[in-house]
Amino acid sequence: MCLFCKIIKKEIPSNIILENDNFLAFHDINPKAPIHILTIPKQHFNSFTDVTPETMAQMTSFIQEVVKEVKIEESGYRVITNIGENGGQEVPHLHFHILGGTKLKWGHFSDSDPQGHF
Numbered sequence: 400m401c402l403f404c405k406i407i408k409k410e411i412p413s414n415i416i417l418e419n420d421n422f423l424a425f426h427d428i429n430p431k432a433p434i435h436i437l438t439i440p441k442q443h444f445n446s447f448t449d450v451t452p453e454t455m456a457q458m459t460s461f462i463q464e465v466v467k468e469v470k471i472e473e474s475g476y477r478v479i480t481n482i483g484e485n486g487g488q489e490v491p492h493l494h495f496h497i498l499g500g501t502k503l504k505w506g507h508f509s510d511s512d513p514q515g516h517f
């Protein structure tokens with residue numbers, strides 16, 4: 400069972416912000432911003448590549464609920480999902496990072512030359 404499936408089953412503790420039958424939002428253990436939340440579907444999908452449009456529709460509503468819960472809907476925030484090796488995905492269970500609480504920088508996405516060959 401993957402790490403986030405264990406968090407869903409409460410076999411591994413997490414700092415939960417919001418939960419319903421299908422989704423869970425909890426604080427990232429290694430925050431990269433003052434607010435850094437992970438939102439996950441309880442159904443296991445390896446990544447965005449595998450998720451269904453139906454789950455994504457519900458995920459949209461859930462993320463909107465989470466940002467209201469932590470009161471960053473006015474100040475702004477960023478939603479990111481990393482996919483696969485080049486995307487920098489470390490946990491193979493679909494998750495959306497919600498980052499906020501400060502003015503986030505933009506850029507520095509790669510250590511390689513952006514003009515180089517893809």
Ligand code: 5GP
Nearest residue numbers: 413414425426427428429481487488489490
């Ligand atoms: P990825 O790099 O896969 O997009 O993001 C994985 C995220 O999960 C990282 O930001 C990392 O800090 C977070 N993470 C890894 N292990 C745990 C854990 O056991 N608990 C929590 N709350 N976050 C975790």
Ligand code: ZN
Nearest residue numbers: 401404443492
């Ligand atoms: Zn999983």
